[in-house]
Amino acid sequence: ILNVEQSPQSLHVQEGDSTNFTCSFPSSNFYALHWYRWETAKSPEALFVMTLNGDEKKKGRISATLNTKEGYSYLYIKGSQPEDSATYLCAFGNTGNQFYFGTGTSLTVIP
Amino acid sequence: DSGVTQTPKHLITATGQRVTLRCSPRSGDLSVYWYQQSLDQGLQFLIQYYNGEERAKGNILERFSAQQFPDLHSELNLSSLELGDSALYFCASNKANTGELFFGEGSRLTVL
Numbered sequence: 709i710l711n712v713e714q715s716p717q718s719l720h721v722q723e724g725d726s727t728n729f730t731c732s733f734p735s736s737n738f739y740a741l742h743w744y745r746w747e748t749a750k751s752p753e754a755l756f757v758m759t760l761n762g763d764e765k766k767k768g769r770i771s772a773t774l775n776t777k778e779g780y781s782y783l784y785i786k787g788s789q790p791e792d793s794a795t796y797l798c799a800f801g802n803t804g805n806q807f808y809f810g811t812g813t814s815l816t817v818i819p
Numbered sequence: 820d821s822g823v824t825q826t827p828k829h830l831i832t833a834t835g836q837r838v839t840l841r842c843s844p845r846s847g848d849l850s851v852y853w854y855q856q857s858l859d860q861g862l863q864f865l866i867q868y869y870n871g872e873e874r875a876k877g878n879i880l881e882r883f884s885a886q887q888f889p890d891l892h893s894e895l896n897l898s899s900l901e902l903g904d905s906a907l908y909f910c911a912s913n914k915a916n917t918g919e920l921f922f923g924e925g926s927r928l929t930v931l
Contacts, residue, residue: 742919751821751909752862754919797862799920805850806875807920811861 710734712800714810721788722818728784729813731798735779740801743772743783746812747794755783755796788817822846825910825923833931837898840926844891844912850874851893852913852920853885857906868893900930 713732721727733741740759744752756765761776769786785792795812802808822845832838844851853865855878864877868887879885882900887893897904907927911920 744920751922751924752920753821753922757919804875805869806864806867806877807852808864808877809854809862 710800710802710808712798712808712810714796714798714813716813717811718814718816720816720818723788723790725788725817726784726786727788727815728782729796729815731781731783731810733779733781733798733800733808733810735777737802737804738776738779738800739803739805741774741776741781742799742801742807743781744797744799745794746797752797785815788815790817790819793817821921821923823910823912823921823923825908825926827926828924829927829929831929831931832900834900834902836900836930837896838900838928840895840897840908840910840928842893842895842910842912842923844893844910845921848912848914848921849891850913851887851891852911853879853893853895854909854911855906856909856925857903862909865895897928900928902930904928905930 743755746752756772758774763774795814797812799807799809824843849870851868854862865879867874885895907925909925910923
């Protein structure tokens with residue numbers, strides 16, 4: 709069983725603040741790194757799929773970077789809004805197409 | 820709507836019983852994954868099927884089994900249920916390697 713770690717476990721920020729989370733994963737058998745957004749009472753939805761070392765993806769105020777050699781990815785949210793409040797999950801995809809999730813970072817944006 | 824359908828949404832049963840959870844993947848998706856989310860735990864990978872065949876096993880108990888049928892829907896069978904099996908069970912599907920997972924709404928199992 710692979711160990712995918714996310715930090716911090718939870719985070720409270722003020723509206724307008726920028727923030728970032730970390731996902732660390734094994735550097736061997738890497739195939740893809742996914743970020744998902746999981747709102748309460750809903751199911752996880754994909755934000756980014758990254759496969760190449762050095763990948764940077766952006767969607768609006770949210771962006772992510774990937775370092776496969778050292779086994780980490782960062783998710784950044786610029787100018788946090790209350791609607792950004794959710795749990796953010798990362799998932800490590802190995803060469804066998806299995807996906808192992810971290811425990812997530814719970815973000816609360818205070819208006 | 821992700822296109823992945825799970826039934827039932829909620830299930831309450833007693834210890835020792837057996838239940839079956841059902842998942843219909845998105846149209847065209849060949850891979851089906853099952854995950855368990857227990858209280859204060861992340862999504863634990865249980866098992867993966869691809870085009871009817873088991874592809875990988877994760878943290879799945881021997882009391883649990885699954886299969887994927889020719890029409891690509893999948894069932895997760897949980898038997899000899901224990902209190903600790905109470906959890907939210909998610910099914911997800913995707914098309915190909917590295918493709919994002921599309922999740923169903925989950926089946927919440929409560930074992931009393």
